[in-house]
Amino acid sequence: MNNEIDKTRRLILQGAAVVALAGIGVRFGLTQALAAAANDKYPEEAFKQKSGDDAIKSLYGKTAETSDKVKLDAPEIAENGAVVPISVSSSLPGVTSISILVTENPFTLAASYKIPEGTMASVSNRLKMAKTSNVIAIVEAGGKLYSASKEVKVTVGGCGG
Protein backbone atom coordinates (compact mmCIF):
# COMPACT_ATOMS: atom_id res chain seq x y z
CA MET A 1 0.00 0.00 0.00
CA ASN A 2 2.74 2.44 1.00
CA ASN A 3 4.43 1.52 -2.15
CA GLU A 4 1.51 2.68 -4.20
CA ILE A 5 1.47 6.01 -2.39
CA ASP A 6 5.19 6.40 -2.94
CA LYS A 7 4.82 5.79 -6.64
CA THR A 8 2.00 8.25 -6.91
CA ARG A 9 3.91 10.86 -4.92
CA ARG A 10 6.91 10.47 -7.17
CA LEU A 11 4.75 10.98 -10.21
CA ILE A 12 3.45 14.24 -8.80
CA LEU A 13 6.96 15.38 -8.03
CA GLN A 14 7.89 14.60 -11.58
CA GLY A 15 5.26 17.04 -12.70
CA ALA A 16 2.31 14.83 -13.50
CA ALA A 17 -0.95 16.72 -13.29
CA VAL A 18 -2.59 16.51 -9.90
CA VAL A 19 -5.95 16.17 -11.60
CA ALA A 20 -4.84 12.85 -13.07
CA LEU A 21 -4.06 11.56 -9.58
CA ALA A 22 -7.22 9.53 -9.22
CA GLY A 23 -6.77 8.01 -12.65
CA ILE A 24 -3.20 7.05 -11.93
CA GLY A 25 -4.23 5.40 -8.69
CA VAL A 26 -6.83 3.32 -10.48
CA ARG A 27 -4.39 2.35 -13.21
CA PHE A 28 -1.74 1.17 -10.76
CA GLY A 29 -4.34 -0.76 -8.82
CA LEU A 30 -5.49 -2.48 -11.98
CA THR A 31 -2.03 -3.41 -13.29
CA GLN A 32 -1.10 -4.79 -9.89
CA ALA A 33 -4.26 -6.85 -9.75
CA LEU A 34 -3.59 -8.17 -13.25
CA ALA A 35 0.00 -8.94 -12.35
CA ALA A 36 -1.16 -10.83 -9.29
CA ALA A 37 -3.67 -12.82 -11.33
CA ALA A 38 -1.04 -13.69 -13.91
CA ASN A 39 1.45 -14.55 -11.20
CA ASP A 40 0.88 -18.27 -11.35
CA LYS A 41 1.09 -18.57 -15.10
CA TYR A 42 4.20 -19.26 -17.13
CA PRO A 43 5.37 -15.84 -18.43
CA GLU A 44 5.58 -16.90 -22.06
CA GLU A 45 5.91 -13.36 -23.45
CA ALA A 46 8.74 -12.39 -21.10
CA PHE A 47 10.78 -15.38 -22.24
CA LYS A 48 10.45 -14.25 -25.88
CA GLN A 49 11.91 -10.77 -25.38
CA LYS A 50 15.23 -10.05 -27.03
CA SER A 51 16.33 -7.14 -24.86
CA GLY A 52 16.83 -7.17 -21.11
CA ASP A 53 14.70 -4.07 -20.56
CA ASP A 54 11.78 -5.52 -22.51
CA ALA A 55 11.99 -8.81 -20.64
CA ILE A 56 11.97 -7.06 -17.25
CA LYS A 57 9.09 -4.85 -18.35
CA SER A 58 7.10 -7.81 -19.65
CA LEU A 59 7.72 -9.83 -16.50
CA TYR A 60 7.29 -7.17 -13.83
CA GLY A 61 5.90 -4.06 -15.54
CA LYS A 62 8.48 -1.84 -13.90
CA THR A 63 12.18 -1.05 -13.93
CA ALA A 64 14.92 -2.09 -11.52
CA GLU A 65 17.44 -0.04 -9.59
CA THR A 66 20.95 -1.29 -8.83
CA SER A 67 21.42 -2.51 -5.29
CA ASP A 68 24.42 -3.84 -3.37
CA LYS A 69 21.97 -6.01 -1.44
CA VAL A 70 21.58 -8.23 -4.49
CA LYS A 71 24.41 -10.74 -4.63
CA LEU A 72 25.21 -12.34 -7.97
CA ASP A 73 27.70 -15.18 -7.99
CA ALA A 74 28.99 -16.04 -11.44
CA PRO A 75 32.42 -17.02 -12.75
CA GLU A 76 34.70 -14.36 -14.31
CA ILE A 77 35.43 -16.73 -17.14
CA ALA A 78 33.22 -19.63 -18.19
CA GLU A 79 35.13 -22.18 -20.19
CA ASN A 80 31.97 -23.95 -21.25
CA GLY A 81 29.06 -21.67 -22.11
CA ALA A 82 26.67 -24.63 -22.04
CA VAL A 83 26.96 -24.92 -18.27
CA VAL A 84 27.58 -21.70 -16.37
CA PRO A 85 26.89 -21.96 -12.63
CA ILE A 86 25.08 -18.86 -11.41
CA SER A 87 23.75 -18.08 -7.93
CA VAL A 88 21.67 -15.15 -6.78
CA SER A 89 20.87 -14.20 -3.21
CA SER A 90 19.69 -11.11 -1.41
CA SER A 91 19.62 -9.73 2.11
CA LEU A 92 16.60 -7.57 1.28
CA PRO A 93 13.47 -8.24 3.35
CA GLY A 94 10.27 -9.44 1.68
CA VAL A 95 11.75 -10.98 -1.46
CA THR A 96 9.03 -12.43 -3.68
CA SER A 97 10.92 -13.36 -6.81
CA ILE A 98 14.36 -13.68 -8.39
CA SER A 99 15.06 -13.58 -12.13
CA ILE A 100 18.23 -14.04 -14.12
CA LEU A 101 18.92 -12.53 -17.53
CA VAL A 102 21.77 -13.08 -19.97
CA THR A 103 21.79 -9.99 -22.17
CA GLU A 104 23.63 -11.45 -25.19
CA ASN A 105 21.50 -14.60 -25.44
CA PRO A 106 18.91 -14.79 -28.26
CA PHE A 107 16.21 -14.53 -25.58
CA THR A 108 17.54 -12.60 -22.62
CA LEU A 109 15.39 -13.98 -19.79
CA ALA A 110 16.87 -17.29 -18.66
CA ALA A 111 15.01 -18.15 -15.48
CA SER A 112 12.54 -16.63 -13.08
CA TYR A 113 11.89 -17.97 -9.59
CA LYS A 114 8.94 -17.33 -7.30
CA ILE A 115 9.93 -17.08 -3.66
CA PRO A 116 6.92 -17.50 -1.36
CA GLU A 117 7.11 -16.39 2.26
CA GLY A 118 9.28 -18.74 4.29
CA THR A 119 11.60 -19.55 1.39
CA MET A 120 15.09 -18.02 1.42
CA ALA A 121 16.04 -15.37 -1.09
CA SER A 122 18.73 -17.53 -2.58
CA VAL A 123 18.88 -19.74 -5.64
CA SER A 124 21.58 -21.56 -7.59
CA ASN A 125 21.26 -22.92 -11.10
CA ARG A 126 23.19 -23.54 -14.31
CA LEU A 127 22.58 -21.54 -17.47
CA LYS A 128 23.64 -21.55 -21.11
CA MET A 129 25.47 -18.54 -22.48
CA ALA A 130 25.87 -17.99 -26.22
CA LYS A 131 28.90 -15.73 -25.79
CA THR A 132 30.55 -13.26 -23.42
CA SER A 133 27.72 -11.32 -21.86
CA ASN A 134 26.41 -9.37 -18.93
CA VAL A 135 24.40 -11.45 -16.50
CA ILE A 136 21.71 -9.51 -14.66
CA ALA A 137 20.08 -10.64 -11.43
CA ILE A 138 16.72 -9.11 -10.61
CA VAL A 139 15.27 -9.35 -7.13
CA GLU A 140 11.71 -8.30 -6.40
CA ALA A 141 11.30 -7.23 -2.77
CA GLY A 142 8.42 -5.32 -1.23
CA GLY A 143 6.99 -4.68 -4.70
CA LYS A 144 10.18 -3.02 -5.96
CA LEU A 145 12.89 -4.30 -8.27
CA TYR A 146 16.58 -4.37 -7.46
CA SER A 147 19.37 -5.57 -9.67
CA ALA A 148 23.02 -6.54 -9.87
CA SER A 149 25.04 -7.42 -12.92
CA LYS A 150 28.32 -8.99 -13.82
CA GLU A 151 30.16 -9.71 -17.05
CA VAL A 152 30.98 -13.35 -17.68
CA LYS A 153 33.54 -14.12 -20.37
CA VAL A 154 32.69 -17.20 -22.36
CA THR A 155 35.39 -19.05 -24.26
CA VAL A 156 33.14 -21.69 -25.88
CA GLY A 157 29.53 -20.66 -26.50
CA GLY A 158 26.65 -22.79 -25.34
CA CYS A 159 24.00 -21.97 -27.92
CA GLY A 160 25.64 -22.59 -31.28
CA GLY A 161 26.28 -26.04 -32.75
Place this chain on the structure above:
Amino acid sequence: MASTIRVRATSSGDTTEVQALIQHPMDSGFVKDAKGELIPPHFIQEVTFEHDGKKIFVADWGPAVSKDPYLKFAFKGGKKGDELKISWTDNKGSSDQTTAKIQ
Protein backbone atom coordinates in the same frame (compact mmCIF):
# COMPACT_ATOMS: atom_id res chain seq x y z
CA MET B 1 9.93 -46.23 -12.54
CA ALA B 2 13.11 -44.34 -12.91
CA SER B 3 12.15 -40.75 -12.30
CA THR B 4 13.73 -37.92 -14.22
CA ILE B 5 13.93 -36.01 -10.95
CA ARG B 6 16.54 -36.53 -8.28
CA VAL B 7 16.09 -34.54 -5.12
CA ARG B 8 18.07 -34.23 -1.94
CA ALA B 9 16.51 -32.26 0.86
CA THR B 10 18.42 -31.91 4.11
CA SER B 11 17.13 -30.26 7.23
CA SER B 12 19.49 -28.40 9.49
CA GLY B 13 17.63 -26.78 12.35
CA ASP B 14 14.85 -24.59 11.03
CA THR B 15 15.91 -24.46 7.39
CA THR B 16 15.79 -27.18 4.77
CA GLU B 17 18.16 -27.08 1.82
CA VAL B 18 16.82 -28.57 -1.38
CA GLN B 19 18.94 -29.66 -4.33
CA ALA B 20 17.33 -31.03 -7.45
CA LEU B 21 18.69 -32.51 -10.64
CA ILE B 22 16.33 -33.18 -13.53
CA GLN B 23 17.10 -35.20 -16.62
CA HIS B 24 15.98 -33.22 -19.63
CA PRO B 25 17.58 -32.27 -22.98
CA MET B 26 16.65 -28.57 -22.61
CA ASP B 27 16.97 -28.05 -26.39
CA SER B 28 17.08 -24.34 -27.06
CA GLY B 29 15.96 -24.43 -30.69
CA PHE B 30 19.22 -22.80 -31.82
CA VAL B 31 21.37 -25.89 -32.05
CA LYS B 32 21.73 -27.95 -35.24
CA ASP B 33 21.98 -31.70 -35.36
CA ALA B 34 24.55 -33.73 -37.31
CA LYS B 35 22.57 -33.22 -40.55
CA GLY B 36 22.58 -29.47 -40.10
CA GLU B 37 18.91 -29.30 -39.21
CA LEU B 38 17.75 -27.25 -36.28
CA ILE B 39 16.69 -29.28 -33.27
CA PRO B 40 13.30 -27.84 -32.28
CA PRO B 41 13.02 -26.25 -28.85
CA HIS B 42 12.24 -28.71 -26.09
CA PHE B 43 12.68 -27.38 -22.59
CA ILE B 44 11.13 -27.45 -19.13
CA GLN B 45 8.97 -24.39 -18.53
CA GLU B 46 7.92 -24.81 -14.94
CA VAL B 47 9.15 -26.70 -11.90
CA THR B 48 7.09 -26.65 -8.71
CA PHE B 49 8.12 -27.68 -5.21
CA GLU B 50 5.42 -28.30 -2.62
CA HIS B 51 5.65 -28.94 1.09
CA ASP B 52 2.65 -29.58 3.29
CA GLY B 53 0.27 -28.70 0.43
CA LYS B 54 1.91 -25.31 -0.06
CA LYS B 55 4.08 -24.17 -2.94
CA ILE B 56 7.48 -23.33 -1.51
CA PHE B 57 9.33 -22.66 -4.75
CA VAL B 58 8.35 -22.23 -8.40
CA ALA B 59 10.87 -22.05 -11.23
CA ASP B 60 9.91 -20.61 -14.62
CA TRP B 61 12.50 -21.54 -17.19
CA GLY B 62 13.36 -20.52 -20.71
CA PRO B 63 15.53 -22.51 -23.13
CA ALA B 64 18.70 -20.93 -21.68
CA VAL B 65 18.72 -23.25 -18.68
CA SER B 66 21.42 -25.89 -19.10
CA LYS B 67 20.76 -29.49 -20.11
CA ASP B 68 19.92 -31.71 -17.12
CA PRO B 69 19.05 -28.70 -14.99
CA TYR B 70 20.27 -28.25 -11.46
CA LEU B 71 18.58 -26.19 -8.76
CA LYS B 72 19.38 -25.29 -5.20
CA PHE B 73 17.30 -23.31 -2.72
CA ALA B 74 16.32 -23.37 0.94
CA PHE B 75 13.14 -22.86 2.92
CA LYS B 76 11.94 -22.62 6.49
CA GLY B 77 9.41 -24.86 8.18
CA GLY B 78 10.39 -28.30 6.92
CA LYS B 79 11.48 -31.08 9.25
CA LYS B 80 13.07 -34.49 8.88
CA GLY B 81 10.68 -37.07 7.42
CA ASP B 82 8.40 -34.47 5.79
CA GLU B 83 7.54 -35.06 2.17
CA LEU B 84 8.33 -32.72 -0.69
CA LYS B 85 6.41 -32.96 -3.94
CA ILE B 86 8.28 -31.94 -7.06
CA SER B 87 6.84 -31.69 -10.55
CA TRP B 88 7.81 -30.23 -13.92
CA THR B 89 6.14 -29.59 -17.26
CA ASP B 90 7.87 -28.78 -20.54
CA ASN B 91 6.91 -26.86 -23.69
CA LYS B 92 5.70 -30.06 -25.40
CA GLY B 93 3.31 -30.84 -22.57
CA SER B 94 5.36 -33.67 -21.05
CA SER B 95 5.67 -33.78 -17.32
CA ASP B 96 7.00 -35.79 -14.43
CA GLN B 97 6.70 -35.71 -10.68
CA THR B 98 8.19 -37.31 -7.65
CA THR B 99 8.23 -37.07 -3.90
CA ALA B 100 11.24 -36.90 -1.62
CA LYS B 101 11.63 -37.17 2.12
CA ILE B 102 13.53 -34.50 3.98
CA GLN B 103 16.62 -36.01 5.58
